[in-house]
Amino acid sequence: MSYFGKNIRKIRNVKKLSQQAFAELFELKRGTLGAYEEERSEPRIETIIKIANHFSITIDDLLTKELTVNKLLKFKDDLALQGSFDKEKFARIPCITPKTETDYVLYFDKPHFIEDLPKLHLPLNREKKYRGYLISNLEMTNNDKGYFPKDVIIGEKIETEDYSKIENSSLILLVTTHKILLRKFYQTSEKITLQATNKNIDDLEIKLNDIKEMWCVKYCFLKHLPENQNTELEQKLNFLEQEFMKLRENFK
Known part of the structure; x- marks a missing residue:
């Protein structure tokens, strides 16, 4: 089972990127990205490499493990501050x-x-x-x-x-x-x-x-x-x- 679709959606949410913005970043169509996230289509190896390199994630982690928010943010305090600021005020x-x-x-x-x-x-x-x-x-x-x-x-x-x-x-x-x-x-x-x-x-x-x-x-x-x-x-x-x-x- 590949975690690619679930992981790129989590990356987008953490980095606050829309599907359109994420797709343009890697020269993809928005519909293609949506198909990846919904596991209706598999990405090409070149796309996997580009995304992994851009976010400093290993290809193995991107494909075979469900990434945690802490791993993507590198440290927990940043997430707590950002979430509280947006949500409460x-x-x-x-x-x-x-x-x-x-x-x-x-x-x-x-x-x-x-x-x-x-x-x-x-x-x-x-x-x-x-x-x-x-x-x-x-x-x-x-x-x-x-x-x-x-x-x-x-x-x-x-x-x-x-x-x-x-x-x-x-x-x-x-x-x-x-x-x-x-x-x-x-x-x-x-x-x-x-x-x-x-x-x-x-x-x-x-x-x-x-x-x-x-x-x-x-x-x-x-x-x-x-x-x-x-x-x-x-x-x-x-x-x-x-x-x-x-x-x-x-x-x-």
Whole structure:
């Protein structure tokens, strides 16, 4: 019996590497690594040698023994400190990246997939559900304002029964049957409209049954330093935007 699959999964967990990150490290496909871990496929000898050398583990230990966490960390105190720090004080927030975005639409409800996503460790309420999202486009920008590529937003989970309580113009991270969208949210009794800040992008209308997950954006980390903004003016513009949406609905 080979312990290879079980051992590489333990290595990933100890080193805090997602399946995608581990696979890229050794020039493997994510699906191939998954097959190794689930013992549906055997690795080539070159792959075994690369992994053993990289982590300073003998090939014999990698294949024939179940590796212990202490052996991988070299000493126990480091594990105790790391585990206590993350667990007791910080929420571990899975973060969707451009590389995992397509897979997320397919596997958003698979616990193993979510566990393998990169994690953000933040001092937030650990009782709530959060999701991070690394922005990769200019859809929520307007000239030099808004959210830019490499900015990170943090969304709080909205349960299905609470969709009707979302305030219009809220910034929402939406997982649909086909893609992930970061948009301003507007809702009437008949439909849901999603609006980008970038005026070159048309509004989208979606049906409730197309929604798989919804997260209300609560926090953001900006790669650039924002200029001082007139908060009162921003609030007035948001109000006018909402009134315009209502008028447009009345005239249809």
